[in-house]
Amino acid sequence: MVSMKRLALIGIAVLLLVTVFAAGRSRAADKPTVVETYEVTVNDVGDAHVTDTIKYSKTDFAAIKKVGAKKRGFLTRRFTDEDATGELRDFKTQMNDKTNSVVITYDKLGLAYNTKGDFLLYGYSAKPTKQAANTFTFEETSTVNSEFTLFTDQVFKTTSILKIPPAASKASYDAQEKAVSYQMPPARTTYGFFSEQKTTLSIAFGLAALVFAGLLVFVGTKKPTEPVPVPVATPGPVPPAPVEPAHKFCQQCGAKVEPGKHFCTSCGAKVD
Amino acid sequence: MDKRQKQLLIVLLSVAMVVSAVLFVFAMTRPSTAYDVSKVKLDVKLITRGEILTAAYKTYGDNSQDMWVAKTIIKNSGSIPVRDFKISYKLGDLTDWNSGETYPEIRPGQTIRDYCWPTIDPAKVATITTKTPVELTVRYEYKDLKEPEQQSEKLFLLGKNDFVFTSLKKEDIVTFADNFDNYRFIAAFITPNEEVTKSFANSVGSGLETRISDEDALTAFERAFDALRAAGVKYIMEPDGFWTGTASQYVQYPKETIERASGTCLDLSICMSALMEAVGVKSYVALIPGHAIPVIELPQSGDLYAIESTFLDQGYAVSKHGDVVSPDVTASECVTLAKDEIDKAQQDGTYLLVNPEYWWKQGVMPSW
Numbered sequence: 127m128v129s130m131k132r133l134a135l136i137g138i139a140v141l142l143l144v145t146v147f148a149a150g151r152s153r154a155a156d157k158p159t160v161v162e163t164y165e166v167t168v169n170d171v172g173d174a175h176v177t178d179t180i181k182y183s184k185t186d187f188a189a190i191k192k193v194g195a196k197k198r199g200f201l202t203r204r205f206t207d208e209d210a211t212g213e214l215r216d217f218k219t220q221m222n223d224k225t226n227s228v229v230i231t232y233d234k235l236g237l238a239y240n241t242k243g244d245f246l247l248y249g250y251s252a253k254p255t256k257q258a259a260n261t262f263t264f265e266e267t268s269t270v271n272s273e274f275t276l277f278t279d280q281v282f283k284t285t286s287i288l289k290i291p292p293a294a295s296k297a298s299y300d301a302q303e304k305a306v307s308y309q310m311p312p313a314r315t316t317y318g319f320f321s322e323q324k325t326t327l328s329i330a331f332g333l334a335a336l337v338f339a340g341l342l343v344f345v346g347t348k349k350p351t352e353p354v355p356v357p358v359a360t361p362g363p364v365p366p367a368p369v370e371p372a373h374k375f376c377q378q379c380g381a382k383v384e385p386g387k388h389f390c391t392s393c394g395a396k397v398d
Numbered sequence: 399m400d401k402r403q404k405q406l407l408i409v410l411l412s413v414a415m416v417v418s419a420v421l422f423v424f425a426m427t428r429p430s431t432a433y434d435v436s437k438v439k440l441d442v443k444l445i446t447r448g449e450i451l452t453a454a455y456k457t458y459g460d461n462s463q464d465m466w467v468a469k470t471i472i473k474n475s476g477s478i479p480v481r482d483f484k485i486s487y488k489l490g491d492l493t494d495w496n497s498g499e500t501y502p503e504i505r506p507g508q509t510i511r512d513y514c515w516p517t518i519d520p521a522k523v524a525t526i527t528t529k530t531p532v533e534l535t536v537r538y539e540y541k542d543l544k545e546p547e548q549q550s551e552k553l554f555l556l557g558k559n560d561f562v563f564t565s566l567k568k569e570d571i572v573t574f575a576d577n578f579d580n581y582r583f584i585a586a587f588i589t590p591n592e593e594v595t596k597s598f599a600n601s602v603g604s605g606l607e608t609r610i611s612d613e614d615a616l617t618a619f620e621r622a623f624d625a626l627r628a629a630g631v632k633y634i635m636e637p638d639g640f641w642t643g644t645a646s647q648y649v650q651y652p653k654e655t656i657e658r659a660s661g662t663c664l665d666l667s668i669c670m671s672a673l674m675e676a677v678g679v680k681s682y683v684a685l686i687p688g689h690a691i692p693v694i695e696l697p698q699s700g701d702l703y704a705i706e707s708t709f710l711d712q713g714y715a716v717s718k719h720g721d722v723v724s725p726d727v728t729a730s731e732c733v734t735l736a737k738d739e740i741d742k743a744q745q746d747g748t749y750l751l752v753n754p755e756y757w758w759k760q761g762v763m764p765s766w
Contacts, residue, residue, distance in 0.1 A: 171506075173508075173509060199570060203567075213511065240508075323425075324425055327421070331425055332422045335418035338418055
């Protein structure tokens with residue numbers, strides 16, 4: 127009886143182990159084998175710089191690299207085919223042996239649309255998992271079968287990081303449009319102060335020119351005051367001090383008049 | 399004020415007047431910040447596809463697809479925003495001017511990519527039997543522009559029966575699937591609602607519960623095979639559609655296969671698929687190297703059944719493949735043969751299953 131119980135217990139234990147192992151295998155099958163970081167940085171006018179980093183296991187990376195070496199453009203043909211004509215600029219692909227990664231970078235002009243007043247960035251089917259300031263983070267795990275998996279099913283863990291312009295405001299996720307929307311300050315012209323104040327400045331400078339012209343005419347036509355000639359003193363011998371005459375003479379009769387007298391004592395005429 | 403002071407004042411006033419006058423002229427000649435159409439500077443570049451797969455004309459008209467016919471890259475290279483930019487397209491005489499898109503503002507330095515998804519008149523598409531050049535014209539205007547501006551580019555519409563297997567460049571083809579990169583467009587040729595096809599299918603499916611019974615679905619499949627044979631349909635080998643300049647084939651719509659009583663392996667597979675869809679049986683077209691085979695999915699079990707449709711041409715089957723078929727070349731015999739072919743292709747990894755219902759939902763709608 128005891129041995130039967132033991133056998134039953136061993137049987138149950140084995141069954142549990144098998145179940146746990148199977149569950150573990152099942153989880154392992156869903157475990158991401160490729161880690162992708164897809165970063166998009168958008169500038170003020172909606173152009174984007176994209177960096178897509180796909181990190182593989184060492185073995186998978188070696189296989190990808192081998193195919194890539196044989197068939198140039200194999201990995202990137204979807205980026206450069208007819209559909210993508212005129213879409214991408216500065217397209218580059220790098221194989222990073224140290225990190226077992228394929229890094230694709232390019233610029234895409236006009237990624238954000240502003241058809242409805244707001245700028246919209248389409249292509250985000252799920253809500254962001256994080257939003258800090260003007261950076262949105264989306265995370266997704268999916269099975270991929272494409273050039274990047276050499277057409278085998280592989281589980282990708284993709285983190286998409288979207289950086290909208292620092293000047294953007296009212297940034298939010300629009301579930302209906304499956305897009306991130308934001309607003310930008312009004313478009314600025316690049317003319318500067320003189321264009322912005324053109325009317326005021328034209329009037330002010332015009333008036334100033336007229337006033338100065340008027341003053342110029344006024345000043346130009348006004349006669350200057352005659353200058354008083356100032357005798358130029360020439361150094362020389364000091365003249366002798368004048369000697370007061372002891373007597374005056376009457377201009378009427380010529381008689382001698384005593385000093386201090388105002389009338390001639392001879393003829394009575396006024397002496398001065 | 400004496401003469402000297404006057405002279406000094408004259409000099410100062412002259413300088414002030416000249417400076418004011420110069421600043422006045424400078425201010426007057428500055429560009430205004432008000433919207434001025436003469437200051438608008440746009441770089442407009444029209445890009446068209448080289449060739450249009452006419453059979454998929456509905457797909458090209460669906461703006462949820464990436465199958466644009468043309469796109470315009472518009473960059474505001476000036477220094478003022480462009481207001482109320484409107485753009486529309488016309489594809490030869492196949493379309494009117496479309497309603498187009500309006501962009502309230504294109505900012506200095508901003509680029510806009512606008513796509514053309516034309517709504518093509520089906521009646522006109524039906525008349526395009528060979529590769530035909532057509533002029534695509536883009537017209538755009540913006541605030542205060544006196545007359546709209548236009549640009550044109552020539553592109554080619556393939557004949558309505560032309561199917562190009564792949565649009566990939568030869569050097570980019572790596573896998574078996576790459577050879578059939580356009581395989582989804584086969585769904586456009588599968589036309590279960592077209593009148594001739596529907597009538598033929600109804601005679602095949604009468605009295606059967608094809609949507610709920612595995613047995614009846616399989617019966618309908620074999621009946622369709624037999625009905626086509628009874629209608630005298632023969633297998634033919636069609637030349638490549640050499641005029642397209644790429645790997646392509648002249649593909650018939652089911653109506654044409656029934657009316658012409660002949661078709662290639664792909665034509666027959668498409669016809670069988672359309673007949674099955676018309677009676678409510680989920681169908682597929684299997685592509686294997688150099689061959690196409692119709693497949694159905696049974697409604698209850700979900701099992702797949704294929705049939706070697708070229709063998710509905712009994713004479714062809716017996717004369718060319720007499721070693722593998724009986725003189726009767728029965729439908730059930732052809733089911734077994736097709737299974738073997740598909741199993742082998744699957745083992746080799748050279749097998750592609752076109753799921754029309756899936757692609758119809760994705761926008762590759764039946765042409766007729």
